[in-house]
Amino acid sequence: MTSILIKRTHECGTLKVQNIGEQVSLNGWVQKRRDLGGLIFVDLRDRSGLVQIVFDKDISLEAFEMAEELGSEYVIAVRGKIYKRQSINPNIPTGEIEIFAESLQILNTAETTPIYIKDDDDVSENLRLKYRYLDLRKSSMQYNLIFRSKVANIVRNFLSQEGFIEVETPMLTKTTPEGARDYLVPSRVNPGKFFALPQSPQLFKQLLMVSGMEKYFQIVKCFRDEDLRADRQPEFTQIDCEMSFVDIEDVLAVNERLLKKVFKDALDIDIQLPIERLSYEEAMERYGSDKPDTRFGFELVDVSQAVKDSGFKVFTETLQHGGFVKTININGYGDKFSRKDITSLEEIAKTYGAKGLAWMKVTDEGITSPIAKFFSEAELKDILQLTNGQAGDLLLFVADKLQVVYDALGHLRLEAAKRLDLLDRNEYKLLWVTEFPLLEYDEEDNRYVAKHHPFTAPMDEDIDMLETTPEKVRAKAYDIVLNGHEIGGGSIRIFSSQLQQKMFEVLGFSQEEAWEKFGFLLEAFKYGTPPHGGIAFGLDRLVMLLLKEDNIRQVIAFPKTQNATCPLTNAPSYADEKQLKELNIQSITTKES
Template sequence: MEKLKRSHMAGILRNEHIGKEVILAGWVQKRRDLGGLIFVDLRDKTGISQVVFDQEVSKEAFIIGETLGTEYVIVVKGKVYERFSKNLEMPTGEVEVFVEEVEVLNDARTPPIYIKDDDQVSENLRLKYRYLDLRKQNMQKNLKLRHDVTKLVRDFLDKENFIEVETPILTKPTPEGARDYIVPSRVNQGKFYALPQSPQLFKQLLMVSGTDRYFQIVKCFRDEDLRADRQPEFTQIDCEMSFVDEMDIMDINEKMMAHVVKGIKGLNITLPFPRMTYKEAMDRYGNDKPDTRFGLELINVTENLKTSDFKVFSSTIEKGGIIKAINVSGEADNFSRKDITNLEKHTKDYGAKGLAWIKVTEEGVNSPIAKFLSESEIQSVLDKTEGKTGDLLLFVADEPSVVHGALSNLRNYLGKELNLYNKDQCNFLWVTEFPLFERDKETGRLSAMHHPFTAPVDEDLLLLEKKPEDARARAYDLVLNGHEIGGGSIRIHTSEIQEKMFQVLGFTKKEAYKKFGFLLEAFQYGTPPHGGIAYGLDRLVMILAHEENIRQVIAFPKTQNATCLLTEAPTTIDDDQLSELHININSSEENS
């Protein structure tokens, strides 16, 4: 028999193929033996087609069909017919292929996970057998989506005169906010490289070099605690431009995101994107990456309750705390006492000590705290929150960081639970004027909120000397549906201001030059004003794919413990390799 070569993909067969001879190749999803007929669901990355083994069409093929098992790799040749019993839930459900020839390319053991999207197996098992997990239609769809997003970005930036430049993976350890992954040098005994947390310094050097418009889709590495939307190695869309200000960068990136969303979802995004200061975002939403697809904004009622007899409120205000509320409009009757207790548990997960509530009914207010509030206080709160009959008001009183953390997360939880938004909607938002610094609660030291190369707002330059914690940054984050997908800034481009920045951060001049001397020296040879942005490609694709876990859009991700269950990395290395690298491992650590 002549070797069969695939002519069509399984998932593309439709009515227009009826009567045509096709050759399909793929995996056996399942087999149903009805005696004289054997039905096989044949799967490839495009979908599933039903192929039929009929003794009257080919006895030889039928005999082979009887031996097929799940995940066998086969190639079949046959004619496409209209399906007698149609399955309209399948794209190919109106046709089927009657097999004339079949070749088994490989058999297969029974797989440890089902190859279907709703397999319900543990994530650890999925990651251990990732090559099987990736056979699922949803995972193949996510990989294709990632490819499409990447291609759209590259094509757009190419047309805008950006050039792609690769920067080093083995580089110098520099303090940029997270822990470095360290690589020992065999050639230079006792010295180490770091894997880049970002190409930040190199892209700035490219601006010094006159490259003008640079981009790169690049791996970055940060040794930090993981979560659903974070990985130790991740992919960044990195861009930098010379002779620009914030408006230039926002403008071109808005056009790029509109281009991506149009290409992926077919949606036309209105430009320009809304803009909001960091202070306004915190006041209205409690975080710096608000989901603006729905309301439930935070309302400050501190002034309305400052004379309250309710001790929780009054003592909080006396200590300098605040009280904020959200109005869950029209939902009072849908939340029982038990439901509200569950909401309180949710806020406690984010540091709140409790959750006060008021239901607005036709008879008045229903609340365990109503007896502690005067009529005028209740009316004042209703006026401030625009509370009306049927509304549920939820309050948290504490220091601002706790109030914002608890209510912003409760807001997002309610938005999802109450279906307050369309998941296909894409709400972009620029958040601007971030603080330049933030103070560590434990050490009291200042650190850069973004990174130490972010330029301060021009009128705040004098604050670097007098009151640095009040200085604002020329920084901007791009938010999509409650996720920060990109962040950037106008950079410092003079050695004088950069040295001042390091000084505020606690570096001596000697320390600054030891760690960043190559950058400070470069700035002395004529550096253009420049700025840029970096996107988390994985996170962007996760949102566009409607996934809640970033591992769903990465081919071979790590677990929350930064391990690869497939390859069992990280692992030990043998003594000869350790010796070559001049590394000794403490035996107690080795056995721990």
């Protein structure tokens, strides 16, 4: 390798007509070469964009002859003069100019790449991830990572100006119950013991409040060993904040200002404050989801009372066993759904636990439905009144336990909106969901578990119900939702040792178990703990939604696949016997098995 003799004076994508007549030096990759005999045209690319280089025998025979050797993705340095381009290319920012080369240096050659360096290459994701360093050369991927960096800097600058102190918390910590599975790291110097990679810095940020930091933040990696999906990765980046001497309104206010700043500076979009709020109960009742997409309607309607005496046994027997009958009105789009379409919707409903899907179409002549005969005229009139049913509407009904009804209809309204192309990608609807249940009952373990985590404070007026009806206790918890995706969540924390101990008792921990798992936090609480609370945003998911991407892997430099592997490095991999022996670990799975 030779050293770079021609050092860049400009970046490729920054040159304009104002630069005509200037001598410039550029470095970059060969995007494309076109040989027209006496002239060779090269599209030269760097991170800023690309520009056309012209090699002319009459200007530099040496540079022209070297240019004849150039191939795609060769790394070169070139020096020349800027001229007005004869055939303007309106599709690129530098399309009005070109550089006639006077000297050329080939810094490195390149073999034929296994994937094309262009945005519409239509290559499988697995191949893209295997050659991610090539995939990241694409302008779309570079734009995404530059945008992500911009958002992170907006966040960091805003929180710093608001008086937050950036503090790093440990990556190697203690495994604790609740939440997803931990990733464990064996300790060589402490045989048989394991560190856990943090699912979030939850305990440490509370300790920072005990320590008097008052306002803390960090942009930090977190790890959860859970099933993956389009908006979830095993390692992800969190914007983590905590504040002392605050209540819910204080936390929401500063984070609304943060979101307003991000949207304005990153997208030049003004969001209206305050952001809309729904209680958890209202969100579930209206949308069947605690992270509802509110860009469209199709809200859930309870028709249990209207159908309780009908002749349709599916409904009446469900109600007799304590269930519910709810419907959504796909208002105005009934003619868009054939019998076959409705059957496919029923299959979706079944994946969420529903036993079936009943339906009615409203026409000018009345109601068309295989179940209409089981209802009186008065009952049908009540259903239409409750659902505001009009000619052209389609009503979809699910009868079951409440959670099944919520899950099935909540997902059906989203599916219907997708099929009807009602999800406007240019619209950003933010929503706070508040007053979550503090606890939920785990039938498998036969105990209550924390809806968020064990340190979430109950609503003051609900504390007395912890001992009598814990399932009714609301939490001082809140999530921020963007277009049906949870992008952040937090709570006001328990800061009283007595209340924290009571919470552990409700969760089924003995005093000894609580101290074994969380003793360092409970010990800290003895020494003067301020009221505190905070929030954590998922940076990856937020950036994904701001960029209108459908997959979180599009905004992460080196992501994992759906089955938590890395095609680039072949991680995870087997450890050799020497490593395992040093860690006092014996594996029951071998390469051969």
